[in-house]
Amino acid sequence: MGRPRLSIGTFGDITTRATRSGRFEARTRFRDWDGRTRIVQATGDSAKAAESALKAKLVGRSEVHLASGHGHLTPDSPFGDLVAYWLQDIDLEGRISRTTRMLYERNMRTLVLPVFEHLTLREIGVARCDRFIKEQARISYNRAKQSRVVLRLALELAVRHEVLTANPMHHVSRIHREVRMPDALTSLEVNAIRAVIARWESGIDHVSGPRPDGQLGAIVEVMLGTSARIGEVLAIRRRDVDVTGPTPTIRIGGTIISRNGESTFRQDHPKTAKSRRIVAIPSFTAAAVRRRLAGACDLDPDSLVFHSREGTPLSTANVRRQLRQVLERAGIGGVTPHLFRRTVATAVSDNASVELAAELLGHTDTKITVQHYIQRRELVNPATAELLERAFRWDGD
Template sequence: MARPRQTIGTFGEITTHKTASGRIEARARFRDWDGVARQVSATAETEAGATRALKKKLAERSLYQPASGHLTPDSPFGDLVDYWLDDIKLEDRISRTTQLLYERNMRTLVLPVFGHLTLREIGVARCDHFIKALARQSYNRAKQARVVMRLALALAVRHEIIPQNPMVSVSTLRRPPSTPNALTSLEVNAIRAVIGRWEAGEGHISGPKPDGQLGAIVEVMLGTSARIGEVLAIRRRDVDLTSALPTIGIAGTIISRQGEATFRQDHPKTARSRRIVTLPSFTAEAVRRRLAMAGDLEPDSLLLQTRNGSPFSTANVSRSLRQVLERAGITGVSPHMFRRTVATAIHDNASLQLAAELLGHTDSRITAQHYIRRNELVNPATAELLDRAFARPDN
């Protein structure tokens, strides 16, 4: 009769015998991850000691098995999450910031609902209901939860823990309709005026006086379409005001993570986001004023920086902008709104493709969907055409 085959990571019967030196040797056959059963041994002064030493060696040998070896369809979902988080750190294909975002979304959005379920219990119907229920609260949270669940369960499929990924069959999320909000030229100039008065010291009571950098940040955002983190990451070496056409290179971004000091990352959000932008005159003038005020900057020094020379965090700049504008009764303005404002202006006066190129988008559909404010004014030429078509005979 055929002998039953061992499963991966198990060992056969332990046998012991006395060696020529008088010590006791314990042996067992252990089936490794490659499917080959190998003999493993350990020695000690006594049979019990040799057996304990062998079992310890076998346990240590199990550590060389893939980490997923301890996961089965009956494992809790939380165990898969821990394994998945370790895996994305080892892969090192996504940024540390994205890793932290994935972990936060998994622990705050998904685990409270799925943490006590086994992998076997997580099917399409349960996942579909969860995503739809979350979407009723927030489309963005549902989208974030969908991403991390799909990635974690895909890992379980690749490592043969479960046969298929239930998230593949979950119904598509429908983004609620929305219109990108952008500023008009009148609103832009009103914001400039408010910041100008604040930087001139109007109403200043205590604390350090404004140093002109908030206004410079706004002018650079308006002149480049750059994200706030990209603007704050501009170095002296990225600025060229001596050429016939002054330019700024967008070549990094500012990163702030919980528990870590804010720092400059040496690349922007995407590869396409790395670009050199020709400056309009108002931005070039704002940068010249900033350079004059900053004095001699080293090539790698940040154009915009705190009083102690460290990077600004995007959160602090956003808060300062909001507070200054709200004192003047202007609400709802964020740094990202300037990016949409620039995209809308370029689209309305040139083309969607040029707007996408300026923003650093690889797909102009992203620009159109998320950055262009729809112009509700129909071409006035229609009135003349209709007059010609349907004019009253007595006119």
Template sequence: MGRPRTPIGTFGTIACREQPNGNHVARARFRDWDGRNRLVEATGVSRSTAERKLKQKLAERSYYQPGFNRLNADSPFPELVAYWLEDMENEDRLSRTTRNLYERDMHTLVFPAFKDLTLREIGVARCDYFLKQLAQRSYSRAAHARVVLRLVLGRAVRHEILPRNPMDHVSRLHRKKTIPEALTISEIHDIRAAITAWESRKVLAGPRPDGQLGQIIEVMLGTSARIGEVLAIRLQDLHLDHPVPMVRIAGTIISRKGEPTHRQDHPKTDRSVRRVALPSFALEAIRSRLHRSGDTDPEALLFSTRARTPHTTNNIRRLLRQVMDQTGIENVTPHRFRRTVATVINDAQDAVLASELLGHTDPRITRQHYIQPDETVDPVTAEHLEQAFGKAS
């Protein structure tokens, strides 16, 4: 058997000799991170100075892993973030939208509290306190900060800059339970009436409404599609002459900083790609839009601006809010239409069908976040109790 090798990061005996010019050179063999022994040396005006410089060089070298990065536990947090963002770009596994979101959350939520710290100073207690303080102001912001902080510190662990991820031991965030709220049929009638009145009003200056807002709402109600998915429907996605008229939901609208708004060739998830049968009111809205636009190009968007560019989701949300504010109708958002559709389908059949329609991967997501619970107990209970406890007349 061969002689056991010294552990990586260790060095052998220090040898020192005097040079003709009077300086001293200290040398030692160091077993590097690639497993190879290398000669490391340092020069000083005296033997003790040379040995001290060599030991300092060897100590610094033990923190350095060639081929990975030049970070160590005493590196500033911003340097790790820069390395994490660069590494994430090189991996190219995440969509550009997700990477931009992570970068934004890091710089707006985490940086203010961590930018002046070294990696060694970021522990469980500090992370836990930071998230709890942020959660008092906004659960959503705390949840976003937790994601990016775990990712960036996890990168430090995988590259052996830190021995463990402090985020593995922080307390769970507790969110106040919210009950999904669907619109009532009466509220849907009021919304339709408000949009119809707004679109048919006399306009003294500027372009008249072209009916797209109302048509977009009808398609959302008839498909359960997200606002970005509706705005991404192309003419080639429409199958209106089939025995059962259908639309294929297969994209979404993306608006990124520094880029023009454009159609992305896939929606939020793989499950979100789906073919949806169209009820008559949605079919009527689509036919009306096609007649008004006169487009025939299969690649053309069903809904677009007058310049034939994609609508931004924010502009449609803003327009809907503006119309609702003028009529005093509150809490109307595109997402609430999805909850309304989910609730109607659940009440008519079950959550599984509602989940399939919404493009969810799990019916539990639909039940928890989209279906308004029915608080009414079956009235048959009153009959049973009457039979048991009713007073004789």
């Protein structure tokens, strides 16, 4: 019937024999993590010493495979081993961006691991996960959402690799958040913001430090004319702009990335595949871009339209901070670059359709546009009054 098949990571009977040199040799069959059975041997001054040396060699062989990410997780493995294995698997797949990978690791190590690190995989069930997510939600919705994502992904890997039979996160109750209607600026508010920025850039109230270079106002005009995210606006190159043709356009094809410990750089693709788009721009945006290009010395097609005095990319955090500081000095608070994106979406939806708004924003689903970007109007279309007049009109007393 032949020898029984060994399980992965196990060895068979150990045999010892004396060698011509007077030493002893111990050998056995070991089934490696690639499924192949190999002969492993070790020597010693005695049969017992050779056998001990062989067992130590087998243990070391197993530890090497565990350290290299080919280890054999079991339901009794600590959660920390799964986390290490999950991060290695992400790197092996190479499907997500480095920024997302760093975000996953940060959220796992700061939000999830402190709670689960002393548990084995077997001990992580639905009730424990459900309670954990609810406790996170009491702190903030975003905290619970981020925790849920990484914990679900790590446990899903354990299921795919046949360590767990089911993912307990699939049965955790949904996270509920307070419904918040998207806000948007009115045309009067937009013009007030423009006026404040124009006054600041004119230098009328300038006291000390570098004088404003005129970029902030142009950045706002591009956001209003394209609905682009702030990172996408700051990533626009000269080659992406056409303001001389009959229909001026801007191509949205990149974004700005800032990571801890690294210089800010331009990524050659935006947030999603549909975010890559060419947008026809209104005259006020085209005029702002023309002024910006006319004042720039660098004529390289790959140079950024908006950049620092040294020619390096602007970080989104610095632009947000500058916008906030300029407007707060004039008593205007709560204005963020994303608010301009919602304002544009609302204007396009009100004057055309939600489908066109979604296309402009680069969304794949209009549900996202409606839920997060379009301000709901309280006024119902007055046409309903005429319809009801025709349906139920009564000339009696």
